[in-house]
Amino acid sequence: MNARQRKYAERWSPWVLLLAVIILWQIICSAFNVSEFIFPSPQAIWTQFVEYKAVIAGHAWRTFWVTMAGFGIAIVVGVLLGFLIGSSRIAYAAVYPLMTAFNALPKAAFVPILVVWFGIGVGPAILTAFLISFFPIMVNIATGLATLEPELEDVLRVLGAKRWDVLVKVGLPRSLPYFYGSLKVAITLAFVGTTVSEMTAANEGIGYLLISAGSSMQMGLAFAGLLAVGAMAMAMYELFSYVEKHTTGWARRGSQGE
DSSP, X not given: OOHHHHHHHHHHHHHHXXXXXXXXXXXXXXHTTXXXXXXXXXXXXXXXXXXXXXXXXXXXXXXXXXXXXXXXXXXHXXXXXXXXXXXXXXXXXXXXXXXXXXXXXXXXXHHHHHHXXXXXXXXXXXHHXXXXXXXXXXXXXXXXXXXXXXXXXXXXXXXXXXXHHHIIIIIHHHHHHHHHHHHHHXXXXXXXXXXXXXXXXXXXXXXXXXHHHHHTTOHHHHHHHHHHHHHHHHHHHHHHHHHXXXXXXXXXXXXXXX
């Protein structure tokens, strides 16, 4: 397989796999006559999606902008904390264990507390999206800076570079592949955080739609809501992949000729 064929296969393989899963799913539901109230078929989900497309679009837009708000805060806080932790061994030793312990806490447990503080609405959803998504960004920025080769830093110091110059002009550009990798992970977590919060502390959004559909036994509509969340997350993932490809091509130079 030459490079062009391999590139073509890589581009279309996810869609082929998705199509195969959908076909198998439909065959199983049809062959075993699975009730739509238990596990709807792709055809039933699509029917509900088309029927309630306006409702789903309204809830999806609310989930999207709330997620983007929380995710934006996560980027700012994650980059700043990552820079602080990665630029100082003392800060790394002091802060990193505490952040790891904090990340181990179930973020869904924060939702009732956030409701008490901010009430039902966008506040808990934005903050839940932020709390669940900033950690990967922070860790990857810190890792990119902390793993800067000592030999390279010594050479730059000999050439007259100060610590700040090394971090800003070498460390941060070197951390870009880590940063984009963290964004692709964090954006999916942000959608999870928003949806979980909306299920208990909102009267709009996909999370609220899931609860409403489940209570009325409209499983097709519930799965259609999940489909909307997955589509939004995948679209943002592909956006970050595109930006990464066109801004950090130097990081893949070793694999381009394979």
